[in-house]
Amino acid sequence: xxxxxxxxxxxxxxxxxxxWPDRQMAVQELGCLRSSAALPGLMALLPVDPxxxxxxxxIQALERIGDPGAVPALREVADKESFHIVRSYAAKAVExxxxxx
Numbered sequence: 001x002x003x004x005x006x007x008x009x010x011x012x013x014x015x016x017x018x019x020w021p022d023r024q025m026a027v028q029e030l031g032c033l034r035s036s037a038a039l040p041g042l043m044a045l046l047p048v049d050p051x052x053x054x055x056x057x058x059i060q061a062l063e064r065i066g067d068p069g070a071v072p073a074l075r076e077v078a079d080k081e082s083f084h085i086v087r088s089y090a091a092k093a094v095e096x097x098x099x100x101x
Contacts (some may be wrong), residue, residue: 004037012042020051027054031061039065043073052083059086063093073098
């Protein structure tokens with residue numbers, strides 16, 4: 001699969017040394033693109049981003065992209081995440097993506 005420069009640009013903005021609002025904005029833009037090409041980067045970041053608002057934005061982006069391939073990563077977050085809001089977002093996303101597929 002050929003890489004998309006726009007997706008690559010947003011994914012590079014997800015580096016942990018970038019401020020969380022910049023990471024959150026990049027994640028939201030990736031969700032708006034609705035491209036499955038962003039899935040690997042988003043799913044890799046989901047369990048490790050240090051800020052809960054960014055993790056919630058990742059969940060929303062994965063849900064917006066709508067690829068059922070994200071369900072296992074979302075299910076793991078719904079089961080293991082320490083922050084209850086993030087767990088709740090993940091559980092709802094699993095339910096919606098499971099119904100869509």
